[in-house]
Amino acid sequence: MATKSLKRTVRTAVAAGIAAAAIAIPAAPAMAAPVTIPGIGTFDVPDNLAIPTTFDVPQMPQVPGVQIPELNTGSIGDVAAPFSNGDRVADGALTKVGSPYVWGAAGPNAFDCSGLVYWAHQQAGLNVPRTSQAQAGGGIPVGYNDLRRGDVVLFYGGASHAGIYIGNGQIVHALNSSQPVKVDALGSLPFHSARRYA
Template identity: 75%
Template sequence: MATTSRSKRTVRNAIAAGLISVGAVALPAAPAMAAPVTIPGIGTFDVPDHLAIPTNFDVPVFELPQVPNLPQINTGSADPQFIAAPFSRGNQVADIALSKVGSPYVWGATGPNAFDCSGLVQWAHGQAGISVPRTSQAQVGSGTPVAYNNLQRGDVVAFYSGASHVGIYIGNGQVVHALNSSQPVRVDSIGMMPFHSARRYA
């Protein structure tokens, strides 16, 4: 009986400590108001109220931060008709000259409302911030020489013997130029006049 009493006291002490070890299994103390705990071969024990294990825990709830709406990215192919031509000084010169289509030809005029051939070339380049000589012969005597098959928009194209006439290449085999007093500034095929040479300033 002494052994049994000591065992009971030992178990009571273990329960009072909040843990009962049975073999390799750790058993937590029973919650308050629970049925008595019976250990086979040892006895039945009541767990004191002050050792009750709480069943409800107040765990703080953290809210995730709001994710802002991200812009939708369209990875589809662009429509070629909406792709702008790359910017260059040559393109700028060509577009400026084209803006004067329909303006009257006046010999010696340098714009902005009337032009002769070299006056249009000089004015269009000047609007793009590029300095170009005044006469057609001086214009083909400066700048960078360009072969016929390497023409780019904005290049100065000279025609006839002695480079007596000049225009601005606008691409697709065309030039914008002020031809003579009977014609306003216009666009024509580069092949309508005998080619002399070409120069690039832009």
């Protein structure tokens, strides 16, 4: 009888020990498919591994004399075009300051007023009519206070003269045979209208 009781006690102790051992041994984590990094090795990755979706970028070191621009973190709509077609038109026309005025000429070495407008737009890959009157009838109408670089500005009655707005209240134009292509104040001539092709 004592032997049976002893055997029962041993069996109970062994079962309890096995249960305690099972509790003490942690279960191995479930593993996803191994990840191989070329040139480094293959690694087992637990299924529940948290992978960050954002990362901290360390601050760039300061280099004397070099400025690193701030990154624009806004939406794509917040990013202004660094160089527009209007800028290309205005800058193209400005390269011809000092070129001679020749009636009927449209570049590349001599210009009349509408010829300069026509040539500068071509350099930006844009088409405009050839004469100032036709230029006044095309494009998109623009108000005097809404001018942007590259807009075509027409002057005098009947839009008989054309120039290109270059910003800061100035135009570049080919006025007449006594003067080369030059920059003048927007208000130096009687304003007729303005059109935007860029």
